[in-house]
Amino acid sequence: MINQIFVEREIENHHRVKSILKSFPSSTPIYIDKYGELFNKKKQNFRVQKSFPNLILASKNGKHILQVPKSFGIGSSYNFYFSHMYNCLYDCDYCFLQGMYSSADFVLFVNYDKFENEIRQKMEELKGESVTFFSGYDCDSLAFEKISGFVEHFLPVFEELPNALLELRTKSIQLQPLVSKSPIENCVIAYSLMPHIIAKQIDRKAPSIEKRINVMEKLSKKGWQIGLRFDPLIFGKDWKAMYSNLFSDIFQSVPKKSIHSFTFGPLRFPKEMFKSLIKLNPESKLLSGPLTLRGTKMTYKAEVEFEMINFCTDLIKSYAPEALAFNCSGDF
Amino acid sequence: MTNGTICWVVALLPEAKPLIEKLEMKLFPQDTLHPIYRNETGTDWLVVSGIGQLNAASGSATLYQVCPKANVAIWVNIGIAGSQTAELGELIYINAIRKDSTNRIFYPFVFPNLKIKHASLVTCDSPQTTYGKDYVVDMEAWAFYKAIYKKVSREFIAVFKVISDDSEESMNALSSSIIYHLISDKLESLENFRIKAQNLSHDEFRRQSDPEIFKQLVNNFHFSFTQTQQLKRSVKRWYILFPNKSLISAIQGYDSAQEILRRINEILDDAEVDWGEY
Numbered sequence: 001m002i003n004q005i006f007v008e009r010e011i012e013n014h015h016r017v018k019s020i021l022k023s024f025p026s027s028t029p030i031y032i033d034k035y036g037e038l039f040n041k042k043k044q045n046f047r048v049q050k051s052f053p054n055l056i057l058a059s060k061n062g063k064h065i066l067q068v069p070k071s072f073g074i075g076s077s078y079n080f081y082f083s084h085m086y087n088c089l090y091d092c093d094y095c096f097l098q099g100m101y102s103s104a105d106f107v108l109f110v111n112y113d114k115f116e117n118e119i120r121q122k123m124e125e126l127k128g129e130s131v132t133f134f135s136g137y138d139c140d141s142l143a144f145e146k147i148s149g150f151v152e153h154f155l156p157v158f159e160e161l162p163n164a165l166l167e168l169r170t171k172s173i174q175l176q177p178l179v180s181k182s183p184i185e186n187c188v189i190a191y192s193l194m195p196h197i198i199a200k201q202i203d204r205k206a207p208s209i210e211k212r213i214n215v216m217e218k219l220s221k222k223g224w225q226i227g228l229r230f231d232p233l234i235f236g237k238d239w240k241a242m243y244s245n246l247f248s249d250i251f252q253s254v255p256k257k258s259i260h261s262f263t264f265g266p267l268r269f270p271k272e273m274f275k276s277l278i279k280l281n282p283e284s285k286l287l288s289g290p291l292t293l294r295g296t297k298m299t300y301k302a303e304v305e306f307e308m309i310n311f312c313t314d315l316i317k318s319y320a321p322e323a324l325a326f327n328c329s330g331d332f
Numbered sequence: 333m334t335n336g337t338i339c340w341v342v343a344l345l346p347e348a349k350p351l352i353e354k355l356e357m358k359l360f361p362q363d364t365l366h367p368i369y370r371n372e373t374g375t376d377w378l379v380v381s382g383i384g385q386l387n388a389a390s391g392s393a394t395l396y397q398v399c400p401k402a403n404v405a406i407w408v409n410i411g412i413a414g415s416q417t418a419e420l421g422e423l424i425y426i427n428a429i430r431k432d433s434t435n436r437i438f439y440p441f442v443f444p445n446l447k448i449k450h451a452s453l454v455t456c457d458s459p460q461t462t463y464g465k466d467y468v469v470d471m472e473a474w475a476f477y478k479a480i481y482k483k484v485s486r487e488f489i490a491v492f493k494v495i496s497d498d499s500e501e502s503m504n505a506l507s508s509s510i511i512y513h514l515i516s517d518k519l520e521s522l523e524n525f526r527i528k529a530q531n532l533s534h535d536e537f538r539r540q541s542d543p544e545i546f547k548q549l550v551n552n553f554h555f556s557f558t559q560t561q562q563l564k565r566s567v568k569r570w571y572i573l574f575p576n577k578s579l580i581s582a583i584q585g586y587d588s589a590q591e592i593l594r595r596i597n598e599i600l601d602d603a604e605v606d607w608g609e610y
Binding site: 003006028037038043044047201234235236238284285286 | 427428437439441442443444450452481482484485486487488532536539565568569572573600601602603604605606607608609
């Protein structure tokens, strides 16, 4: 899975680097000054790297937590996101990371303590307020857990911060460390979902929807709160029947009381990013579909988008209270 | 093996000869600045650049101009190099290239699972008789990489070195025949690399190539530059969304570039993607 490992010299003795390198005994790391020497440089082929990704272990400097767009949230007064990793194991046709970075290599920032300090500091500043911290926008929060130990590190942190809510956004079926820990109230495991047949074609390398639903069921039985993220909504022949079946499958397995929230997001790409995605993946059915330029975004026609959101919102109301519906359509 | 292309950049004729023989290449019958060889099927091209960075850069540029699939080819610099720690005759897959007395480093892409030892390399301006402990030394790789990196992405560039010397004595003892055998003994080990490289180049060629019908339409109607770009994308979209529907039938009766483009886009914009049985 990992081609070569690069390590920033500054962190070569970091305990997390040492333990990660132990997981790759046959790999000899290459030491570099900064991850930018390699990552996101011009003249890189994202598609080839996606097949043979390198792992770059780095230290994140500057700001570690960032504000999300105003329209984005799942019920808290304040919302931030943080990225301990750039890029993802999966290869989804609509993923904005392919348009954002020229590299598909994984950059893992091992200095979790810096993220932790900023989160604690922010909670101190916003004392008494409810705050959500979103993880999983520049990577999948759980897919790399065996190597990163990210969730293992951050669950105890959030356990000490009851006013903070952690959203782990994922397509992974990784159960550890969640099943071996007692659930904490202020953590939502949010699954990206779409109809089975579509996911099979555009969520490349990601676990099937059936498997994701199985894992949601297991975690809900254990007491974890589940988020349902239908983002993006995908249009096509028979879409109504496909989404009806999807909701039915989900709610047959996941009890209503375990649902923390659900969100619907339209398919949208900034115009320039869309051009890059087409170049990278000219044979994508999704990107070849009837998308149109609305303002600065390539998206479905307004009437299609509204019809999909209205239909899905109405339909899901028969399974879960409307109060759990939130808007996560803001662009990062 | 599919029909991808590999462009070999080699400093000396004795280094090149084993490749020329194995891949059945012949001298390319054109007056070029550096001698160029190619095989009959055009899957392998080779330039004998001469020693040193200037020659490596110039040889690479010459081959780039001559090879018709240069932009989708895998570019390989192979040759002899010095090292204090690697064994004489050992094949090394270079994973980092630095120019002597600078801090700039290139990190070439390395195919996984080739079972070839990796090492970093320093390119020097003159032959070296003292060697670093953890890198190999040559006189071309930096300039080769720098020249080609401007033309293709890093995943399409590779550097291999065979260790030929570890001291002044061993360097002085190098003859054409020794160099020939050093390279020729390692060609078998490069076979897996060649297969992967050919496949990668072929995939890239396919990704960049245009459907036949696009070429026909452009030849038969007058499309402006912008319309040509739009048509290229629209034709590709057509074959993805309607793999079994004839494009020619859909545009029958439309006899100007503008009308054809409008008709194709009308159909595409109303298309409902068929995701298959659910």
